[in-house]
Amino acid sequence: MRIDIVTLFPEVALAPLSDSIIQRARAAGLVEVVGHQLRDWSQDKHRRVDDSPCGGGPGMLLKPEPLFAAVEALRRPQTRVILMTPQGKPFKQALARELAGAPHLLVLCGHYEGVDQRVIDALVDDEISIGDYILTNGALAAAVLCDAVIRLLPGALGDDRSPVEESFADPQLLEAPAYTRPIDYRGQLVPEVLLAGNHQKIQAWKAANALARTRRNRPDLLA
Numbered sequence: 001m002r003i004d005i006v007t008l009f010p011e012v013a014l015a016p017l018s019d020s021i022i023q024r025a026r027a028a029g030l031v032e033v034v035g036h037q038l039r040d041w042s043q044d045k046h047r048r049v050d051d052s053p054c055g056g057g058p059g060m061l062l063k064p065e066p067l068f069a070a071v072e073a074l075r076r077p078q079t080r081v082i083l084m085t086p087q088g089k090p091f092k093q094a095l096a097r098e099l100a101g102a103p104h105l106l107v108l109c110g111h112y113e114g115v116d117q118r119v120i121d122a123l124v125d126d127e128i129s130i131g132d133y134i135l136t137n138g139a140l141a142a143a144v145l146c147d148a149v150i151r152l153l154p155g156a157l158g159d160d161r162s163p164v165e166e167s168f169a170d171p172q173l174l175e176a177p178a179y180t181r182p183i184d185y186r187g188q189l190v191p192e193v194l195l196a197g198n199h200q201k202i203q204a205w206k207a208a209n210a211l212a213r214t215r216r217n218r219p220d221l222l223a
Helices: 010-017 020-027 064-074 093-100 117-123 139-150 199-217
Strands: 002-007 032-037 079-090 104-109 126-129
Touching (some): 002 064, 002 139, 010 020, 010 032, 010 139, 020 139, 064 104, 064 117, 079 117, 079 139, 093 139, 104 139
Parallel strands (some): 002 032, 002 104, 079 104, 079 126
């Protein structure tokens, strides 16, 4: 897989992808991630990429010219073009799994008041939001999307069971509580069922407690 990120802040987008599991996946050749400076495609002598919105309003919009030029330079026949924007559809685990099967993702990062609508209409396959809140720019959101996608690539995680047994593997359930040693820590004990070695009872305990945690923290998933 290859991921190209087009942003005003490539170093911000790439920094979270330069350590731990994601960096190991990159080093192993499972994925190539490249950050691109949007200003490199500016047609303005001052490398400007923004202008005020037509019809008035606060803030600035990213202009169409540099974004069209960037996509036309980087897009391949099987490219999926993604715009990170608060106006996009919610980013969920099912979508992360879908994107993990794509050979090439081209991620555009919104900034200021967003991008010229003509970019969305002509170039973008998916408008994606990582949550109902506003960030100063889309580079952080792009890093979140890339992290969630890359960890699902075969071989990225140390144990292939990890993405199967975690939260949202079942879209209606959070993961059950987990414990490690010591068995007794400040009077708080690991549940005895997890120590007895009866895998059928352990699975039943995990199912019941996953449901309880979901009811407590995310009742909307059960609705």
